[in-house]
Amino acid sequence: MISRTPSWFPNAEAGSRMQLRLFCFPYAGGGASVFGNWKRKFPPEIKVCPVQLPGRESRALESPLSSLPDIVQSLVSEMTPFLHSPFAFFGHSMGALIAFETARQLYREHRVLPVHFFASGKAAPHHASTRKILHRLPDDQFKKELRLIKGTPEEILENDELMQIVMPRLRSDFAVCETYVYHPQEPLSCPITVFGGTQDHDVSLDSLHAWQEHTSSDFKLQLFEGNHFFLHEQETGIIDSMIRVLSTPKKPAVFR
Incomplete structure (x- = not known):
């Protein structure tokens, strides 16, 4: 058993029945607690391992990172001890982008990939974003945009003290996405499943289908009722869909 649990992965230690780790990457502004219920809903064979990014929850005293390459570099370094057993990736919105680039970097450095990749609520990485640049807006305009996105509770938006704590983290996360530059590379050889919200007006159906270009294996798209944060409503x-996929036998991750 691995003797330490890096702060990036507060729940990564193997259980006695664990057969696969499911690394879960949160959306912008979110922390590991986004997946707090998941640990109870998956069978013990699937170990849910939320990713805790700097600047939130148990890492609140750390400065958030605003560059995707910086996040990926740190993640790959911290994840290396966990790669000798099968693992899968799930990411929602910003988390899907981080998970995708982490998977690509893992393959470049270690020739190992997730047994399955789940992307949720995010356009394919090569799709140019049509969204406005938000991370440099003045505070009042930034808050207006957050209301439109509907991802920040109104009680937080109305609390000036809380917003002074939350806004730097949100700005950094938006910067991660808004400064991202896609570089073409060979598609992943692992299967990809994509989840989308039927009322998610920020992520088009075409941009969800476009994830198919990033795998040379199986691809599936599944839609759920809801807006961009259908992740919570559905x-x-x-989880039921993921359990069905992950409960089939998997080959262990192997270094070459």
Whole structure:
């Protein structure tokens, strides 16, 4: 058993029945607690391992990172001790982008990939974003945009003290996405499943289908009722779908 649990992965230690780790990457502004319910809903054979990014929750005293390459570099370094057993990736919105580039970097450095990749609520990486640049807006305009996105509770938006704590983290996360530059590379050889919200007006159906270009293996797209944060409303359905996929026998990750 691995003797330490890096702060990036507060729940990565193997259980006695664990057969696969599921690394879960949160959306912008979110922390590991986004997946707090998931640990109870997956069978013990699937170990849910939320990713805790700097600047939130148990890492609140750390400065958030605003560059995707910096996040990926740190993640790959910290993840290396866990790669000798099978693992899968799930990411929602910004988390899907981080998970994708982490998977690509893992393959470049170690020739190892997730047994399955789940992307949720995010356009394919090569699709140019049509969204406005938000991370440099003045505070009042930034808050207006957060209201439109509907991802930040109103009680937080109305609390000036809380917003002074939350805004730097949100700005850094938006910068991660808004400064991202896609570089073409060979598609992943692992299967990809994509989840989308039927009322998610920020992520088009075409941009979800476009994830198919990033795998040379199987691809599936599944839609759920809801807006960009359908992840919470449809948690049970999403988890059930993932359990069906991950419960089939998997080959162990192997270094070459």
